[in-house]
Each structure stands twice: as C-alpha cells, then as structure tokens.
Amino acid sequence: MVKIERVKGTRDLLPEQMAKRRYVFERIREVFELYGFNEILTPTFEYTRLFQLRSGEEVVNQLYAFRDKGGREVSLRPDLTSSVARLFVNQFQNAPKPVKWYYMANMFRYEEPQSGRLREFWQAGVELIGSANVEADAEVIALMVESYLATGLREFTVNIGDRLLLDEFAKMLGVDDDIGLMRLIDKKDKMSREDFIASLRDFGLNDGAVGKVLSLIELKGKPDEVLPKAYELFTSEVAKKELKKIEELFELLKAYGAYNYALIDFGIARGFDYYTSIVFEAIAPNDLGIGSIGGGGRYDNLVEVFGGKPTPATGFAIGIERLIPILESKGLLPEVALRPDVFVVYIGRDLEIRLKATEITQVLRKSGIKAEYDLQGRKLRKALDHANRLEVPVVVIIGRKDLAEGKVTVRDMKTGEQRAVEVEKVVGEVRRML
C-alpha cells in the first residue's frame, strides 16, 4: 500500500485545533475592524520577480519557487506585504489616504522546520499605506497590542527599534556594510557578551566602535530612561529628529493606552531589509522556544520600488502558529464543544420510524439546536453508548410505542431521567434541558 505523508513543514489542522484557531482569528479580526482596517486577500502565488525586486536574488533560496506550465516563474507568497504593495501600486494609488487593509492568510517559506517555524504558516496582519506621520506608527503598534490583549494574552511586550537610527549609527562608526552590522546587532541576545564583542572585532570594529555598539544595545527599556542616553550617543541631526519622533510615538502610545506594553530596544534590526524607520517585534515569555510572536515596521520606499509614487507605509503581522501554542500553554484558549446538543436515536429499522427521526432532527436543527441522528443505524443500546461517548447531553428516542401516542422520549444523559413528550413539544423540551 502506498502511504503518502504530509509534505515537510506542513500541518493537518483537526477540528479541535481549527476551533481554537478560529477563536483566535475572530478576536483579532474584531479589533482590526474596530480600528477601521478592511480585509483583503491577494493570490497565493505571484511572479517570483515581485519578491526578488524587494529583497534581492538571495531571497529566492527561501521561496517556494517554480515554473508553471506556461513558463512563468512564480512563487508562493512568503508574506503579504509585497503583494499588498503591488496591489496598491496597481489600483489604489489614487485612493483616499491612508489605505488601511488587513489579511489573515497562509504564507510559505522554504526553511528547515523547527520550534515555531513551519513551511506553511498563517499570519494576521495589517498594512497602513499613505501616512508618514508618527501617528500611523502609533496606530499600528497600538493595534498590535490590542490584538494580543483581545486573545487574552497579558504577558508580552512590543519592543521598538529604528532602522534609520541603526543606519545613522553605522555611518557614525564609518561602517560600509550596515546590513552586516545590523545582523550582528540583531543576534546580540543569542550569544554571551564576550562572544558578541569578539564577533564585533571580527567584523572589523576598533575598541571605540565596539564600546559604542555596547552602549547602543544597552538602550533598552522605557523611554524616560533610554532616550536621554540615546540623545547623547547619537549626534547627527537626522538621528536627533528620529529620536524626537520616537519620543512622540511613546506619548501617542500613552494616549492609545498601549504604553505599558511598549519598550524601546534600539538593538532590534529585524531581518527585512525594506524597513526604513520604526520597527518593532512582540515577545511573549514562554518555555516553548518561541521567539517573536509578531513584528512589523515602517517601509517607506517599497511602493516606489514596485513602480509606484513614493508612498510611506507601515504595518505588522502576527504569527498565528507562534501565538497559539503560547495561548494554549497559558490556558487562554476556550474549550470548544464539538459534540452535538442532541442525539436522535430510533428503535428498529422501519422506514416510518427512520423518516420520523430524520424529520425531528431537522426540526431541532431549524430551531438552532445542534442535532445529529444515528446515521449508523445502531441498536438502541449501542446508540446510547455512542451518545454517551460523544458526551451528548440530551438524547431523543423515537420508537413505535411512543409514536403510537404521538410522543417521543427525551432523555437527560447525565441524570438518566427521561420522559415522553408530544412530538410538537420536542424542541421546547430539549431547549429547556440544555
């Protein structure tokens, strides 16, 4: 026999898991819409060129890329930001600003699966296009905070950094390979201080520069303690302006009520090289080996890269497969009952009785009661056994004797109490018992 397994890095989602996921998606969706974001969906695959344009040739290694029968080079989407930017350029450049979109969709990245990382995974995200104001950054960061809160999560922080400041920092140190430096800085938490210093030296920094990097990564915490030091470290006008922006951002977050969850961490670079200014990532403490549970930032030149008018934009995405296990481990996901409310059982195989069972099941369903009847044709004893296993609270028993008097039997499976009721009163009786 041929056994076909799942493709590496993919998951089957079973009813219990789907119910929980749907719960999480719904909570997030409510908040997204409350903030005035509207749902969109773009194709699952795009021209590979779209993703190359944004991030260069190297990225193709992590794409699910293939050639279709028409010879087109296409790729499954690794995220939705590129597609959104394409859509915006194609059709929405003249739409009233800002454009506020959200999505909940699956993404594909060809990487080695490990904790919190699959090859197909889902993200719930938003993009806010057309505003360069810090209010837009604050709006999406506050929305991200509210989204996590809506799922019941309380222990998390949104750590905020700034790519522009990192660029300024690299310039200040006279480093040409600013991306390389950022990658190094991004890894600071993964190694010891000594190893970090050693790798900075390997990178070619002198003692003074290493010291500056060390003071940069010290810039973590609440703005009132971090910003004064930051103003000392950064000297350029551009940097000072950006710091002023961060200062305002946190004032705005106070007004949004999201301040308590926000921290500065100027060591955050985030991988995506299209980010241009404020970037952020959400972290929730856990012992599951899961790092960030979401991230985002400002990408002011992506639209232009895709051939549009220069248009500022910002957004974020929440990693569902990272969020859910954390919620689960904290007991924040509701138990969902997949069982029916009523199980209808009939006695004997007479067509007349079977038809009656079907009709009564439909009547129950029409009145909004989750009802099933025994499609397997079990004998009464087995049927009750089955209902018990399903943990169905109420069973309706339909048999010739009762029916002769126009009645059926309604049984409470917990107490074992039961009574014969008129067929027309079944719905009322069942509802009373639920």
Add this chain to the structure above:
RNA sequence: GCCGGGGUGGUGUAGCCUGGUUAGCACAGGGGACUGUGGAUCCCCUAGCCCGGGUUCAAAUCCCGGCCCCGGCCCCA
C-alpha cells in the same frame, strides 16, 4: 543547506542493545452476547514494523541511502 535525537495498527507503547515462534499490550473503531434504554462485563473482528537497498540460512532488530518528525545552526523577506 548543516548538526543531534527519533520513526512499530487511528492513538500511546513493548520488542531493537544481544537477529530466530503467529510482532505483544492498552485505548479507540466495527460487530455480537443483550429483540425499547447507555456509562459495566465477556467474546469476535478491523488495523502496524516509514520507504528502498545491503549483510545473513533468517532483519522491526545490524549497515547504507532517502523521506518524515522533534530540536538546534544558518537564514529569517
């Protein structure tokens, strides 16, 4: 792409080191004992050694390769 640990019915496992009955057990599933009353008991049935190759008289067991899972690295758009 690299490194480490794994893979036995649907699920959880025993057996593997030290090759040798019909691969055992539990749960789940189907049927029956029991013809209008469940949660119990008993009986029967269904169903498995990830795939391929090698060694051997003989492979779930030893060896090689692949696939997949768990974790880490790289990378993380």
